Amino acid sequence: MGTFQIRNTLAASVAAAAISTTGCGGGDNNGQVKLPVDPPVGERPERCLEDPLNSGYCLVWADEFSGDAIDPEKWNHEKNCTGGGNNEAQCYVDDEKNSWVANDLLTIKAIREDASGPNRVDDDPNYDPDDTSGNGSYTSARLRSKGLGDWKYGRFEMRAKLPQGQGSWPAFWMLPSEWAYGSWPLSGEIDILEAVNLKVGGEDQIHGTLHYGDIWPGNVYTGEAYRIPGDLNPADDFHTYAVEWEEGEIRWYVDGDHYATQTRDGWFTTAALENPNAPFDQSFHLILNLAVGGDWPANVNDTGIDESAFPQEYQIDYVRVYQCTEDFDTGRGCASSDGEFVHNPGAEPPKTPDQAGDELVIFDGEIHPPYQWYTYTTDGEVDMEIVASSPEGVYGAGDCFCGDVAEISWNTNEGIGFFQSTSSYDLSDYTYIEFDLRVLQEPVYADSPTLTFRADCVYPCSSGDYPLDMPPKNNWRHIQIPILELEQAGLNSKRINTPFVLSPEWGRQLGAVVQVDNVKLIR
Structure with a gap:
């Protein structure tokens, strides 16, 4: 997790009083949101359970x-x-001692005990229960509600009391269903609520977050x-946590206080850069979980897990989903705000790439x-590391070539390294692919x-091979x-997803080390 701006607001009851009558926030002494109850004139839409x-x-x-x-x-x-992708310490199980309903509450309990189970997530095609x-x-x-409750846009709300202790990580969040x-x-990922290590060293924050962009590490x-x-x-009593999600905007609330907003101007997916609403324009489902340990809790307040703090219980009073009758398709028209929030x-x-100017820069000391x-x-590895170029690396004219470069090493006889995008783009307007190359070690x-x-496009089209002489070392x-020339070799330049692929001769690669920089396309 990153560094977040922290803000304090007026008490929930005071903030609720400041909300306009068209809002849907509010609070009582127990932190429970009380939404307006008078229905507007007109018939109840079919999907609505209540007026x-x-x-x-x-x-x-x-x-x-x-x-x-x-x-x-x-x-x-x-x-x-699986450790949740964050080196978490728990196994998730379906056991009545870890999750149950009683006394009008859902309880999720984390218990210190060794366990084993599938090492793949449930949706993995190779998952074996x-x-x-x-x-x-x-x-x-x-x-999770996947396949049982999936929605695009709405207000997603939970009233809960959170666990405490070093290593505790409760969450109420959403993942895409398809x-x-x-x-x-x-x-995409929408985190409605997360908290770690509550009451350790005075920890009392909750977090609302979006995840998007490109696959790791992008x-x-x-x-x-x-x-x-x-x-x-949040570990002392019940509070209400919610997001309102509409086309192009997501807002976060605690006890009716609207504390943060993010909009489509600040999110994206490299799989659909031409779509400003993506990836938050598809159906998502709800998730309730209590993780233990992992990368985030270990870097807040302490390291590791305090075993003496467990077992811990995450208690949920209710989960409710609302949708906007003003416009079910976009979710717009029902927003509530007290006017005092952080616009992240x-x-x-x-x-x-097809919106770039005369130069489309792919790498110039950093990957774009x-x-x-x-x-x-097929075996072994091709390693790439961004390193500082040594001063003895020069062009023929003797000018120093300085700065960060990509150093590629072949510990294999059958491997390639390449710059690739998730989507394909029309790059037919470009005239050249250019880059700087230095050989440190020959195979x-x-x-x-x-x-x-x-340079490749989506299978089955390809550029064919473009041979290069091995330059003198250093x-x-x-x-x-x-x-x-790449088009003549078979490249469809109107849908390129891989504009740079480099390798020594296939079958004779072991030990080769090269550096590249200033990888770009020129119109």
Whole structure:
């Protein structure tokens, strides 16, 4: 997680009084939101479970946890020991000692006990429920509404009391149901509420965050931290946490106080840069979970996990979903705000390559989105590291070539390294692909070593191979390749996703080390 701006506001009851009558926020002494109850004139829309509120929102889905068991028509358990992608310590299980409904509450309990289970997430095509190769030192639960409750736009609200202690990490959040733009976080993530290590060293913040951008390490997250007014700790009592999500805008609330907003000007997915609303324009589902440990808690207040703090319980009073009757398709027209919130600017979306100017820069000491570095090998590895170029690296004229460069090493005889984007783009207006190249080590077993360059589009089209002479060692050489020659070799330049692929001769690569810089396309 990143560094968040922290803000304190007026007490929830005071803030609620300042909200206009068209808003839907408010609070009582217990922190429970009380939405307006007088329905507008007109018939109830079919999807509404109750008459619409004055705000225009109507209830479309809810779990009040009033029964004696978790409702299988609303929630299913994820069961795995993957560590959540964050080196977390728990296994998620479906066990009544870890999650249950009683006394009008859902309780999720994290317990210190060794466990084993599947080492893949439940949606992985190779997921095996009988797999025991994953391990954890705690058990806990993760419930989701996927396939049972999936929505695009609405108000998503929970009233809960959070656990405390070093290593505790409760969350109320949303993931895409269809992953329309690709794997995490290309299709987005909406964190309605997260908190870590509450009451350790005075920790009392909650966080609301978006995840988007490109696949790791090009992923982006932006959000805000919030402290409940009056020095109240979320682990001491129940409070209400919500987001209102409409086309192009997402707002965060605690006890009716609107504390943060993000808009489409500050989010993006490299899988659809031409779509300003993406990735937050698809159906998402709800998740409730209690993680233990992991990268984030370990870097806040302390390191590791305080075993003496467990077991810990995450208690949820209700979960409710509202949608805006003003416009179900966009979710607009029902927004509530007290006017005192942080507008988080998010991250500026990169231009699509076909929107670039006369130069499309892919790498110049840093990788420019939407491109990232990838490798493919049949065995061994192709490594890329960004390093400072040594002063002895010169062009033929003797000028110093300084700054950061990409150093590529082949510990294999069958591998390639390449810059690739998630989507394909029309680059037919460009005339050349250019880059600077320096050879540090030639392949071990090649008598007359050569290099091969290519640019690829989505299979089955390809550029074919474009052979390059191996330059003399330790001297920089500027390479310029006409796009026209790549097109003649088979490249469809109207849908390029991989404009740079480099490798020594296939089968004779081991030990080769080269540096590249200033990778760009020129109109």
